[in-house]
Amino acid sequence: MNYLISIFIALFFLSVSFSANAQLPDNEDDRIRVIAIFAHPDDGDAKMGGTAAMLAEQGYAVKFLSITNGDAGHHEEGGGMLAKRRRAEAEEAGRRLGIDEYKVLDNHDGELLPELHIRQQVIREIRNWNADVVLGLRPNDYHPDHRYAGVLVQDAAYMVVVPNVAPDTPPLRKNPVFLYMSDGFQKPNPFSHDIVVGIDETFEKKVNAFDAHESQVYEWLPWVSGNLDKVPEGEEERKEFLINGFIGQMVVSPEQLEGLKKWYGEEKANSFKYAESFEICEYGYQPTEEEIRKLFPMFEN
Numbered sequence: 001m002n003y004l005i006s007i008f009i010a011l012f013f014l015s016v017s018f019s020a021n022a023q024l025p026d027n028e029d030d031r032i033r034v035i036a037i038f039a040h041p042d043d044g045d046a047k048m049g050g051t052a053a054m055l056a057e058q059g060y061a062v063k064f065l066s067i068t069n070g071d072a073g074h075h076e077e078g079g080g081m082l083a084k085r086r087r088a089e090a091e092e093a094g095r096r097l098g099i100d101e102y103k104v105l106d107n108h109d110g111e112l113l114p115e116l117h118i119r120q121q122v123i124r125e126i127r128n129w130n131a132d133v134v135l136g137l138r139p140n141d142y143h144p145d146h147r148y149a150g151v152l153v154q155d156a157a158y159m160v161v162v163p164n165v166a167p168d169t170p171p172l173r174k175n176p177v178f179l180y181m182s183d184g185f186q187k188p189n190p191f192s193h194d195i196v197v198g199i200d201e202t203f204e205k206k207v208n209a210f211d212a213h214e215s216q217v218y219e220w221l222p223w224v225s226g227n228l229d230k231v232p233e234g235e236e237e238r239k240e241f242l243i244n245g246f247i248g249q250m251v252v253s254p255e256q257l258e259g260l261k262k263w264y265g266e267e268k269a270n271s272f273k274y275a276e277s278f279e280i281c282e283y284g285y286q287p288t289e290e291e292i293r294k295l296f297p298m299f300e301n
Contacts, residue, residue, distance in 0.1 A: 031059060031060060031061045032055075032060050032061070032132045032133070032295060033060070033061040033063075033129055033130050033131050033132050033133070034052075034055055034060055034061065034062045034063070034131065034132065034133045034134075034135070035062075035063045035064075035065060035125065035126060035129045035131045035133070035134055035135070036048055036052065036062075036063070036064050036065065036134075036135040036136075036181065037065045037067065037122060037125070037126075037134065037135065037136050037149065037152075037153050038064075038065070038066060038067070038136070038137055038146075038149055038181070039066065039067055039068055039112060039137065039143065039145035039146045039148075039149035040066055040068055040070045040073060040086075040109060040145065041066045041069070041070045041086045041087065041089060041090040041093075041102075041104050041213065041216075042070075042086075042089070042090070042093070042210065042213040042216050042217075043066065043137070043146070043149075044064040044066070044102075044181075045064075045093050045097070045206065045209045045210045045213065046210065046246065047135075047137075047181035047182065047276070048135065048181055048276050048278075049093075049097055049202075049205065049206035049209050049210065049276075050197070050199025050202040050203055050205070050206040050250070050274065050276055051197045051199060051202075051276045051278075052064070052097055052099050053097045053098055053099070053199075053202040053205040053206065053209075054197070054199065054201070054202045054298055055296075056097065056098040056099045056100070057098065057202070058297055058298070061100050061129075062097075062099040062100055063099065063100055063101045063102075063103065063129050064090070064094060064099060064101070064102045064103070065103050065104075065105070065122075065125050066090060066102075066103070066104045066105065067105050067107055067112060067118065067121075067122070067145075067149050067152065068104075068105065068107045068108060068109045068110075068111075068112050068145060069083035069086065069087065069104050069105065069106050069107065069108070069109060070082065070083060070086035070087075070104070070109045071083040071086070071108060071109045072108070072109035072110040072111075073086070073109055073215070073216060073220050074215055074219065074220045075219070075220060075223045075224075076219075077215070082215070083104075083106070083109075085215055086104070086213070086215060086216075087104045089212050089213045089214060089215060089216075090102045090104050090212075090213070092212040093209040093210070093212040093213060094209075096205060096208045096209045096211075096212055097205055097206075097209045098205070103125070105121060107121075109145065110144075110145060112144065112145040112148045112149060113148055114148045114151040114152050114155060118152055119152050119155050119156060119159070120165075120166045122152050122153060122155075122156045123156045123159050123160055123165065123166045123169070124166055124168075124169045126156060126160050126172070126176070127160055127166075127169045127170065127171060127172055128169060130172065131160075131172070131176045132176055132177065132295070133176055133177045133178075133179065133295060134153065134156075134157075134176045134177070134178050134179070134284070135178075135179045135180070135181050135278065136149065136150050136152075136153030136154070136178065136179075136180060136181070136281070137149050137150040137153070137180065137181055137183070138150050138180045138181075138183055138185070138191065138279070139151045139154065140183075140185050140187065140188060141183060141185060142185075150180075153178070154178075154281070154283055157175075157178050157281065157283035157284045158175070158283065158284075160172045160175070160176070161173070161174075161175050174285075175284050175285045176284055176285060177280075177284055177285050177286075177287050177291075177295065178280075178281035178283050178284035178285075179195070179278040179279065179280060179281060180278060180279040180280075180281055181276075181278060182276065182277040182278065182279070191277070191279055192279045192280075193255045193256055193258070193259040193277040193279070194259070194277075194278060194279050194280045195259065195263070195277065195278040195279075195280070195292060195296065196256045196259030196260050196262075196263060196275050196276070196277045196278075197263075197275060197276050197277075197278075197296060197298060198252075198260055198264065198268075198269070198271075198272035198274070198275050198298075199250070199272075199274045199275060199276055200271075200272055200273055200274055203247075203250070203273075203274045206247065206250075207239055207242055207243060207247055208239075210242055210246065210247060211238065211239055211242060217242060217246060218231050218238060218241075219231075221246070227245075250274045250275065250276065251273060251274060252272055252273060252274065252275045253275075255277075256275045256277055257269060257270075259275075259277060260272055260275060263293075263296070263299045264299060
């Protein structure tokens with residue numbers, strides 16, 4: 001019986017400790033700090049490029065982090081030279097989006113596993129950014145790198161506040177809000193469009209950022225889909241190719257429209273053509289609707 005009481009007391013104090021950290025974070029410079037973490041250079045642009053650009057315009061500190069260097073994502077190139085090329089593309093995409101940093105870690109593409117040393121890399125990146133909001137991928141996806149990138153972020157969600165984990169980096173004093181970037185997978189459960197952002201005003205920045213990933217959008221992905229011979233040569237024609245192909249998938253869906261109505265009101269919601277969605281992760285701090293509106297100030301405009 002004493003043993004059970006000891007366990008209960010320990011769990012009680014653990015929950016109190018977590019609750020003390022579970023509040024909407026703030027920073028000394030009053031900038032809300034956002035980090036999006038994904039598997040490959042270009043994942044973040046596709047998932048939330050428009051929202052990232054909008055937050056950057058609002059004065060937020062925004063960082064993209066690719067856990068792998070993308071050194072396997074091509075049909076003719078590979079290894080260190082491809083990794084170097086994709087890192088340069090990512091940096092250019094970040095410049096076009098107007099975000100603070102687009103960092104690429106040196107883990108091999110196609111070989112990502114949720115191992116301890118990579119989890120510690122993710123923990124350090126979140127801490128060093130002093131993140132208020134962390135965005136990741138859901139761990140159900142066709143690509144193992146995507147799945148494991150999602151797991152790595154989930155596994156970091158509590159550990160970022162634990163001092164004895166990765167002790168070379170000071171822990172966060174407050175647990176961030178963790179969000180998932182959207183996907184279309186239905187099993188084991190469909191994506192929940194908890195937060196929907198209309199991105200019409202930054203859609204062009206999203207297209208321009210994706211355009212910077214030439215090795216992917218004009219070479220590798222068209223080759224995989226059997227459309228390499230359909231990629232045009234001219235700059236404007238290529239961007240139109242993006243809009244009609246990859247980026248065109250951002251057109252507002254019925255599920256997104258309902259979310260837009262919640263956050264913007266019906267009249268403004270119906271005016272949007274493009275949107276990006278986010279699901280609130282069950283890990284990390286659980287924000288109220290008022291706090292979400294604070295984190296996403298475009299809802300007040």
